[in-house]
Amino acid sequence: TYTTLINAYCVEGDVKRALHLHDEMIEKGFLPDVVTYNVLINGLSRQARTREAKQLLFKMFYEESVPIDVTYNTLIENCCDIEFKSAVALIKGFCMKGLMNEADRVFESMLQRNCIPSEAVYNVIIHGHCRGGNLRKAFKLYKEMVQSSFVPHTVTVIALIEELFKEGMSEGLNEVIKNTLRSCRLTDAELAKVLVEINHKEGNMDAVFKVLTEMANDGLLPNSGKTSYAGG
Template identity: 55%
Template sequence: PMGSVITPWAGNLERAVALVGQMKERGLRMNEIAFTALIDGFCKNGFLDDALLALKEMRECRIKPSVVCYNALINGYCKLGRMDEARELVDEMEAKGVKPDVVTYSTILSGYCKIGDTDSAFELNRKMLKKGVIPDAITYSSLIRGLCEEKRLSDACELFEKMLQLGLQPDEFTYTILIDGHCKEGDVEKALSLHDEMIKKGVLPDVVTYSVLIDGLSKSARTKEAQRLLFKLYYEDPVPDNIKYEALMRCCRKAEFKSVVALLKGFSMKGLMNEADKVYQSMLDRGWKLDGSVYAVLIHGHCRGGNVLKALNFHKKMLQCGFPPNSTSTISLVRGLFEEGMTVEADTVIQELLNCCSLADAETSKALIDLNRKEGNVDAVVDVLRGMTRDGLLPSSG
């Protein structure tokens, strides 16, 4: 069946669209499963207009959308913050005899919470209960998140207790939201208690949980406990090879950006560059706007780890993003390149750094660097660059 052919490619939208085209050329008909997979792919990638065109074609083929298809479209509207249209789609479903399920309501409810409209989220929660649709763990987690973001921590805790009473199992996402809420309120004791509780229940803390706790402990001047958590993360519990950093980052909001950057620095300082790279990639996947300091940390970390080519690659990315070279990390890179015999690349990096000189009287320093560079005196080159940084002639931060 065509649906079974398209569905495995739904994660690769471009391939799925090409496959649909090939099928049509051969005169093969699309079925409901194939259309739904295609619509879901469009919605997940933010191409709602294409999804609606596919829906129109689906109806022209006299194929009725299922609840799964409607849920995909509702998710597409919610991702774009078009909540009124998402609600209208629910009305359309009911008018056409398609019964909304827990996924339908949870998707819209989560959308409301993401835009800070918890009143509408709770109104929808009441409606789903009246309709006989029982909320699941995702529903409650979304509501708890919305309350925490509105700093209604006591209400969030009440809802959490109700969730437990109903026998619903919170995941690390839910626990992390509450831990973060308590940390922001300065109640690190309760945050640590929740951390212990989740472990006892077999819910393992993830990287974001630890970053939130470490940040909270540090702000409460409980540095020894913060260090113990770092030690636990880095040494007692090996970081799993299959750790899903993209999933971990989903619960990170802008307020937690600094915590995750601190974690990236921690990995780099401990020489865990594979983990640092995964965190960096996850930040990109989440669409976060990175600053030059992130690249500086990665450059310095890879230089310390002996992977100069990787460091050079991050240096190039940093420049492509429009950030000036960070003198500290660039000096590490220059030394590493010289040690690897990559003198041409080292000369280029030095020139890029010197192009950022802020004062005209840096010419003497430039001449000294040029002289020592030609003579292969790496230590002297590095010393001059460091001196220029101290004198404020070079950018000291990205």
């Protein structure tokens, strides 16, 4: 098969011919699977061609050329041997496709190999779990993120707050709101709007007043054109 031949060339160090075969198989209508990509990525990585390895990772996920139901085991097992940024790209790709078990395995693999997750990694995987309905996992990762002194992105905070409110997890909701008000200025109109609405629904008027005060300080006055709020 093409993958067998590509692997043979990579083992011999002839990545150029391996890539040529990859192009040839596509031209003949044979779609590379995750094993083919794994072989090529490892071959490129052994020659320190990490930029091309990352390009293949993005190609695999963003061009939809690889079926989402294939087994990603070999790619996950080797992801941290490629490069930290490539492992991050892999997590983003899995989250984008809703493959959160696979994203978690890459994340755990990074930890086991002493690859410290970045702020961006935490934001991506937390948001992915919120979208996937695994709120407890998302909240657990959020707490780890905050303990590591990382600041959650606005999109991450909004997703968490909305899901925690929807699921009635008041304790977690209050923790996220308090952390948000304590750790950053309200420079994002959408986040400010969500904080006001959720606190108002929770009957937490002290928090509503605090958010409105922060909004005023940051130029996000209600009905100013940047955001609006109508109390009930």
